[in-house]
Amino acid sequence: MGRFLKKEGHKDFLGRLKEHAELIAPVTRDLTRFEVIKDINDINLKGKNPFFPIKKYFLPNQENLLHIRKGLTKAVKEHSDKRIIFGARLCDINALSVLDKLFLNSDYPDQSYKQRRENTIIVGVNCITPPSEYCFCGSMDLKKESYDLLLHENENDYYIDVLTKKGEELVKYLPEEESDFPLPRTDKKLEEKNLELYFDNQYWENDSNLCVSCQRCTTLCPSCFCFDVHDSVNSATKNGERIRTIDSCHSKDFTQVAGGHVFRDTRLKRYRHRVLHKIQFFKEKFGRSMCTGCGRCIEYCHSKIDFVKTINENFT
Amino acid sequence: MIYEAKKYKIKDVWPETSDNFLFKIKTRINPQPGQFVEVSIPGIGEAPISGASYNKHELDLNVRVVGNVTNALINLKKGDKVHLRGPYGHGYPMGDFKGQDLILIGGGCGVAPLRGIIEFIDKHRMDYGEIHLFFGFRTPEDVLFKEEMDKWSSKYHLNLSVDKTEGSNPFNCPVGFVTEILKKAELPTHNSVIMICGPPIMMDKTIVILESKGFNDKQIWVSLERHMKCSNGKCGHCMVNGKYVCIDGPVFRYDEVKGIDE
Amino acid sequence: MSSLPIFEKRKPKVAIHSITGCAGCQLVIYFIRDKLLDLLGEIDLVAAPMIKSKNDEGPYDICFVEGMVANDKDIENVKEWREQSKFLVAFGTCATHGNVPGIKVFCDEKKVENIVYGDNTEVLADCQRVKPTPIEKHVKVDYSISGCPPEEIEFLRMIQHFLMGMKPIIYNEPVCVECTLKENRCLLDGGEECLGPMIRGGCDALCPSINHACTGCHGPLEDANILQVLKLLENNGVSKELVKQRLQKYAGLKFEELGVILR
Numbered sequence: 049m050g051r052f053l054k055k056e057g058h059k060d061f062l063g064r065l066k067e068h069a070e071l072i073a074p075v076t077r078d079l080t081r082f083e084v085i086k087d088i089n090d091i092n093l094k095g096k097n098p099f100f101p102i103k104k105y106f107l108p109n110q111e112n113l114l115h116i117r118k119g120l121t122k123a124v125k126e127h128s129d130k131r132i133i134f135g136a137r138l139c140d141i142n143a144l145s146v147l148d149k150l151f152l153n154s155d156y157p158d159q160s161y162k163q164r165r166e167n168t169i170i171v172g173v174n175c176i177t178p179p180s181e182y183c184f185c186g187s188m189d190l191k192k193e194s195y196d197l198l199l200h201e202n203e204n205d206y207y208i209d210v211l212t213k214k215g216e217e218l219v220k221y222l223p224e225e226e227s228d229f230p231l232p233r234t235d236k237k238l239e240e241k242n243l244e245l246y247f248d249n250q251y252w253e254n255d256s257n258l259c260v261s262c263q264r265c266t267t268l269c270p271s272c273f274c275f276d277v278h279d280s281v282n283s284a285t286k287n288g289e290r291i292r293t294i295d296s297c298h299s300k301d302f303t304q305v306a307g308g309h310v311f312r313d314t315r316l317k318r319y320r321h322r323v324l325h326k327i328q329f330f331k332e333k334f335g336r337s338m339c340t341g342c343g344r345c346i347e348y349c350h351s352k353i354d355f356v357k358t359i360n361e362n363f364t
Numbered sequence: 365m366i367y368e369a370k371k372y373k374i375k376d377v378w379p380e381t382s383d384n385f386l387f388k389i390k391t392r393i394n395p396q397p398g399q400f401v402e403v404s405i406p407g408i409g410e411a412p413i414s415g416a417s418y419n420k421h422e423l424d425l426n427v428r429v430v431g432n433v434t435n436a437l438i439n440l441k442k443g444d445k446v447h448l449r450g451p452y453g454h455g456y457p458m459g460d461f462k463g464q465d466l467i468l469i470g471g472g473c474g475v476a477p478l479r480g481i482i483e484f485i486d487k488h489r490m491d492y493g494e495i496h497l498f499f500g501f502r503t504p505e506d507v508l509f510k511e512e513m514d515k516w517s518s519k520y521h522l523n524l525s526v527d528k529t530e531g532s533n534p535f536n537c538p539v540g541f542v543t544e545i546l547k548k549a550e551l552p553t554h555n556s557v558i559m560i561c562g563p564p565i566m567m568d569k570t571i572v573i574l575e576s577k578g579f580n581d582k583q584i585w586v587s588l589e590r591h592m593k594c595s596n597g598k599c600g601h602c603m604v605n606g607k608y609v610c611i612d613g614p615v616f617r618y619d620e621v622k623g624i625d626e
Numbered sequence: 627m628s629s630l631p632i633f634e635k636r637k638p639k640v641a642i643h644s645i646t647g648c649a650g651c652q653l654v655i656y657f658i659r660d661k662l663l664d665l666l667g668e669i670d671l672v673a674a675p676m677i678k679s680k681n682d683e684g685p686y687d688i689c690f691v692e693g694m695v696a697n698d699k700d701i702e703n704v705k706e707w708r709e710q711s712k713f714l715v716a717f718g719t720c721a722t723h724g725n726v727p728g729i730k731v732f733c734d735e736k737k738v739e740n741i742v743y744g745d746n747t748e749v750l751a752d753c754q755r756v757k758p759t760p761i762e763k764h765v766k767v768d769y770s771i772s773g774c775p776p777e778e779i780e781f782l783r784m785i786q787h788f789l790m791g792m793k794p795i796i797y798n799e800p801v802c803v804e805c806t807l808k809e810n811r812c813l814l815d816g817g818e819e820c821l822g823p824m825i826r827g828g829c830d831a832l833c834p835s836i837n838h839a840c841t842g843c844h845g846p847l848e849d850a851n852i853l854q855v856l857k858l859l860e861n862n863g864v865s866k867e868l869v870k871q872r873l874q875k876y877a878g879l880k881f882e883e884l885g886v887i888l889r
């Protein structure tokens with residue numbers, strides 16, 4: 049069941065969100081970014097999809113895994129404040145479903161991720177027109193999931209899709225009515241192909257020759273969160289932290305083992321690994337693509353390496 | 365907490381070679397053959413190390429000095445403590461091998477996890493047929509578990525070899541790559557299982573020989589080396605073609621990883 | 627728990643020495659106000675001529691050397707410190723890459739020397755004998771922290787690792803990584819002459835964060851895809867002359883080694 053919000057009521061709605069918890073939403077300055085909102089008039093949904101995806105609110109770029117006190121480990125007390133993320137799009141939201149498969153894995157659930165997921169209400173917005181020419185989510189089989197509420201803009205009002213109780217609480221003042229909404233459509237589409245057949249294709253190399261290893265593709269990907277773990281302590285007191293920091297399979301050191309050997313020692317191997325993992329390997333294991341088609345890895349690549357184009361046009 | 369490591373006492377530690385040290389740790393963590401644990405010294409870091417024993421009360425780890433953590437570990441003494449978490453990964457499915465002959469092939473410190481299998485076999489001897497061991501080391505000085513070689517050779521078909529000697533050959537063992545020894549050996553190709561652990565090049569060459577002898581890929585089990593940082597299928601460092609070596613491996617049946625390229 | 631295995635459980639003897647340069651790298655260390663005293667409690671600073679009147683000869687456990695080799699005396703010094711030190715650290719971009727003084731090798735050397743030294747034949751003879759070069763061209767360097775000046779945090783991290791008995795781990799990713807994590811608008815994509823993708827970070831993208839294109843003060847990453855970055859700069863309409871000057875500025879010799887034609 050969903051709810052309807054009249055256009056003139058949307059400020060009131062945002063005000064209620066802001067009252068309820070810390071509100072995070074897109075703000076356009078030199079770039080559009082997710083920011084903590086002080087004034088709801090700062091929110092801009094008409095701009096581009098925010099530069100950095102919402103993953104940062106669940107998996108910070110740097111986080112303590114353990115405290116180290118006098119050379120002994122001490123558990124970290126998970127703590128996260130309640131917050132609302134407003135204005136996330138389905139690509140970023142579906143990427144949470146991907147991250148859930150890894151970080152809420154039933155054998156090894158990540159407690160801090162879990163707590164942040166539980167304490168965050170996601171009020172998404174559906175894209176009527178793609179915010180970027182690089183969007184290709186229309187071909188990525190996105191699901192209506194992993195949000196609490198999702199706003200779909202109609203001519204005179206918003207239809208609010210309600211998925212959870214937490215979400216319901218925020219909109220129960222609005223009239224209830226069953227309706228539906230279409231998933232975003234994009235001109236750019238990734239064709240489905242068995243990439244194993246193209247493992248030795250020349251175009252991996254052609255593309256990777258343009259790669260400058262800046263790691264922006266993985267850093268800005270809504271579903272990439274490979275990480276490194278290292279200890280940092282004061283050598284005198286032996287107090288410090290065991291820390292995880294976001295890492296990238298495009299870094300040369302990523303597959304280095306203690307003896308010094310690097311398994312993916314060329315840009316070609318690293319680029320191919322990323323794309324195969326995103327499009328093929330993850331799907332084989334978890335039944336859905338890891339890529340949600342946000343297009344950031346193409347748009348923000350310095351060389352505009354376009355794996356979608358490569359797969360569509362050159363893997364024949 | 366999945367990253368929490370508990371501290372355990374080192375019951376004993378001794379050098380096996382100039383750069384390999386055997387740690388006996390008092391713990392109930394008992395990796396199945398082929399599984400590994402994350403060993404850490406808080407402040408320095410963690411390192412994944414395979415179990416080299418099968419024992420409910422103490423864990424043997426063969427530590428080869430290759431990085432910061434292992435370098436710090438070897439400065440610890442009997443009575444000191446290390447932090448452990450685990451065990452992790454899929455080891456060798458010993459239960460599935462019941463009734464079969466087992467062929468263990470190890471190179472260098474790859475012999476350490478195989479020692480864990482031997483201890484498992486010792487405790488379940490009736491479950492298995494003939495046991496063949498092929499252990500290759502660089503020189504006689506590099507031979508691990510020297511003290512145990514006699515015991516193993518009396519119980520099982522032990523084939524110890526060294527790549528070269530620079531002086532004496534106290535083991536009176538053949539000199540040459542383990543693959544050469546394997547080539548000449550008569551092995552049961554039916555109703556048998558092969559478990560290999562060693563450097564990638566040694567594993568590749570070994571498999572070529574095994575295939576020429578008529579073994580099929582489903583009989584062969586390999587253990588892959590990667591730097592597991594989280595060991596719970598998240599950090600991505602150990603991923604090879606979509607497989608997490610930490611949770612899907614480190615032990616794989618060879619047909620699952622045959623021909624994988626990075 | 628164990629500590630300091632490489633220094634036999636005593637305070638490591640540390641030296642901070644200097645050859646030709648502006649001395650700004652040393653200042654980075656001495657300006658670590660809040661942590662310097664703590665640090666001095668853990669190390670034995672046996673030689674630091676800039677701040678100490680009594681300075682010991684080696685042996686040193688760790689010897690930080692700033693500056694690049696520009697004359698005979700510099701060569702003599704680095705050779706001596708190398709012999710006396712367990713670990714020799716090239717500290718700052720002069721020491722690691724030759725830095726600004728290295729520009730000389732791309733110029734008409736006589737002209738440059740005359741502007742600076744006029745007809746002082748003694749100095750001229752000295753600087754003509756020795757080309758400005760990073761330390762590693764003369765002696766083995768164990769570790770390098772580049773930067774003009776180097777980052778305080780990189781120095782502290784290295785000291786921490788040494789004190790923990792570890793092999794220091796030095797940041798080895800391009801400037802773009804930290805820059806993107808800070809959610810900066812990309813200057814290179816915006817058409818500017820940013821060298822970020824080929825330059826070693828560790829600076830927390832200091833310059834791009836204030837809208838100033840990276841000029842490369844940490845020097846290039848060994849593994850950088852320089853050809854492609856140069857192409858991107860060309861696409862941005864950055865003049866070949868400006869790019870050349872930028873590459874010559876901090877690490878011209880290194881860029882040449884990596885295949886860029888700068889002469």
